Amino acid sequence: MNKVYYLKTCSTCVRILKTLNLPSDFILQDIKTEEITVKQLDEMKALAGSYEALFSKRAKLYKEMGLKDMNLSEKDYKQYILEHYTFLSRPVILANNQIFIGNSAKTVEAAKKAIHE
Structure with a gap:
């Protein structure tokens, strides 16, 4: 499945989506209005x-909740991502059974290449 998890209120996510020039088979999920499922x-x-x-x-929230001073486990990371959308590094792009996480130029370029192969 080809999908992008993003925030439509995030200017960085919107900019990245424009540069990716996504084909019509991509599904966009605004994680603020449609929560991520387990x-x-x-x-x-x-x-x-x-x-x-x-x-x-x-x-x-990572700093506000004092999480940066805690030793978090995989279970903790999962719980926090499910509790609040802000903990998901954005955007997350799933393309051709590959995953691209975040907004670094290198990641976006790799995603673009995978999408348009």
Whole structure:
């Protein structure tokens, strides 16, 4: 399945979506209005290798909740991502059985290449 998990209120996500020039078979899921399910998160983890790889340590709540001072387990990362969308590193792009996490130029370029192969 080709899918993008993103926030439509995030200007970075919107900019990235424009540069990707997605084919019509892509499904877009705004994670603020349509929460991530356990099944979806498990599918992402299977491709990413860990929940930590999907977790955003740049989220405001990460510092506000004191999580940066805690030793979090995989179970904790999963729980926090499911509890609040802000903990998912965005965007997450699933394309041709590959996963691309985050908004670095290198990641976006790799995703673009995978999408248009």
